Amino acid sequence: MDSKVYNRTRVRYRIRKKVSGTTEKPRLSVFRSNKEIYCQLIDDLNGRTIASASSKGIKAEGSKVNIAAEVGKAIASKAKAAGIERVVFDRGGCLYHGRVKSLADGAREGGLIF
Numbered sequence: 810m811d812s813k814v815y816n817r818t819r820v821r822y823r824i825r826k827k828v829s830g831t832t833e834k835p836r837l838s839v840f841r842s843n844k845e846i847y848c849q850l851i852d853d854l855n856g857r858t859i860a861s862a863s864s865k866g867i868k869a870e871g872s873k874v875n876i877a878a879e880v881g882k883a884i885a886s887k888a889k890a891a892g893i894e895r896v897v898f899d900r901g902g903c904l905y906h907g908r909v910k911s912l913a914d915g916a917r918e919g920g921l922i923f
Contacts, residue, residue: 833893833895834896835850836898837849838851846864848881860891864876867880874908881915884921895921
């Protein structure tokens with residue numbers, strides 16, 4: 810019963826108990842697959858997605874870590890356009906390392922505060 814997916818799901822639920830997004834300070838949710846990385850700004854009170862970005866829409870060269878940083882900058886620019894400066898980071902059960910950390914650093918570089 811203790812598989813990698815099961816453990817990650819347990820961590821995801823543990824994080825979601827503590828992290829919730831509002832209209833002023835939405836949740837920056839990250840999903841990492843083997844090939845791509847996706848992120849969304851979510852207002853949990855109203856149940857709507859404010860902005861989203863993914864590596865599918867980014868035309869960048871280099872490693873997956875560099876592409877994740879570009880996705881972070883893209884979500885930061887979309888957040889600025891929507892009038893959002895502060896977010897709550899939701900790593901989605903993944904370790905804060907590698908592509909997830911690179912996306913967070915790119916979002917901070919783009920001007921988001923968390």
